[in-house]
Amino acid sequence: MQITQSKNLFEKAKNFIPGGVNSPVRAFRAVGGDPIFIKKADGAFIYDEDDNAYIEMINSWGPMILGHNHPMIREAVIKAMENGTSFGAPTAREVEIAELIVSMVPSVEKVRMVNSGTEATMSAIRVARGFTGRDKFIKMEGHYHGHGDSFLISAGSGAITMGNPDSPGVTKGTAKDTLLAPYNNLEAIEELVAANRNEIAALILEPVPGNMGLALPKEGYLQGLRDICNREGIVLIFDEVMTGFRLAKGGAQELFGVTPDMTTLGKIIGGGMPVGAYGGKKEIMEHVSPAGPVYQAGTLSGNPIAMAAGLTMLNYLNDHAEVYSQLNSIGEKIATGIKETVSSLGLNYTVNHLGSMYSLFFTGEEVYDFGTAKHADTALFGKYFQAMLKRGIYLAPSQFESLFLSTALTDDLIKNILDANKEALKEIHQP
Incomplete structure (x- = not known):
């Protein structure tokens, strides 16, 4: 070779x-x-x-x-390109794919399109903070949510230790609001909550992590997180950029029967084109500008080529x-x-x-x-x-x-x- x-x-x-x-x-x-x-x-x-x-x-x-x-996706992209590659304005396909995502993903009542999984997770954390009025959030060791500053944090000396920057360029000020816990460990979450009561806006995780190799949630773990977040008023976010529409039409949340408050999506909803999305409960998503005060924008969000590919893919998965x-x-x-x-x-x-x-x-x-x-x-x-x-x-x-x-x-x-x-x-x- x-x-x-x-x-x-x-x-x-x-x-x-x-x-x-x-x-x-x-x-x-x-x-x-x-x-x-x-x-x-x-x-x-x-x-x-x-x-x-x-x-x-x-x-x-x-x-x-x-x-x-795939010929079906390729044909959709070529046909869409005949009308132009980017408008920076609303299109009918954005409405169609949003309606389809809402119908397929249990947690999503409203959805915002973005351009990558990283954008989706960064935006979801910002919205959760705006919704709750709190600053801190919990992430799991070894779970990857893109290269946003808040996510590039390594574990401290214990479950209730503040994170330290894991990459040059990430400030200690950013790291101080990120709390680390090991996956599949509910006790560690309880310790973090007790040490930071009424300060935690969100808990984000890959329900089935694929960025430390594949690991599976233990029996009752995801439901345990759901129960803690319900009790403490914490926004539970499932990062389903990898698992969304892959493990089931409704992702890991459908497969395991646990519904988060927000979900981040990517990859598959673009049929291979650069795309991402975040969505969740209506009362949370109504905080996103222009409906609400939490700002997030993107010229290429809802790009017509990506939407054509994604709509074709999701329609096929929904029908087959x-x-x-x-x-x-x-x-x-x-x-x-x-x-x-x-x-x-x-x-x-x-x-x-x-x-x-x-x-x-x-x-x-x-x-x-x-x-x-x-x-x-x-x-x-x-x-x-x-x-x-x-x-x-x-x-x-x-x-x-x-x-x-x-x-x-x-x-x-x-x-x-x-x-x-x-x-x-x-x-x-x-x-």
Whole structure:
């Protein structure tokens, strides 16, 4: 497999782009080697600049539920472009997609379109603060809500310790209002609430986190958060940028039967185009300008091309419930196959799986929060990544990222994936 063009492009890119990439994980630093530069994608495959084909297991970090370059989405985008690419003014499609989102997502009574998941989460926190008149909020260790200053905070010495900036450029003043807690730990939340009573505006989390690898909520955990927030007047926010419309039509909140006060969305509602959204209860969303005093704006919000792609995708998902049984079946086959291989080779690794998301952790411990995820052998994962890549399987270039599957994966491709997985695990464990 020759990757000459990718190597040349990466060397050139480093002269003009910080680190040679426009998002850090793309640099392959966690797995070694140089990044692959992608020229095109179709169905279950991506193709690099040297025309190597890879079975793709990330699907643009989640949105390509139906596979890449789906004819239906492509046609919608091309047709929309005939009328122009950007207006900076309201369009009919914005109303249609808002109505559709409200009908599909249990927590959303009103919704505001933005341009990314980061915008959505930043805005949701601002609205929660404006609604409650409080400043602080709780986030979970290892949960990623975009690169907004308030979210780039690391844990302190304990559950009730104020956060410290986790990135240069984030001020201590910003960090002081962010409270950290471990995922799946209700006691830690109770401690934070007791120490900051009547000061906490919101609690935000990925109900099913995918940014520390995939972890699953323990029985009763999400409902426990709902109960605490109800009692304390805290706005409960589910970040469903990854899980929204992927785990179910109504996202993780539908799957687990727990309704938050607000929800942030992204990726899938653009059908692959840059887009995000936040929504929630009517009384909360009425605080957003121009209906209320909390300001948030964006020239490209509700972009007509993104709306055309997203409306086509959501209408399809809303009308074809069989997509979710198909996705679940694909996920089950792959996760079960990997578990069988791990067992047959006498390895002691953990596979977390839910629907069309999964992670193989190079640790024998149960992984249920960021602390346990960090016990994984990241160096060994890097070897596994490279072993899979040379066999034509493109994984997320980090142990701490979930994989996202699509309906484009046929039984033959699933067999190829599982065969490559077995060969790769054997290779990296050779004496």
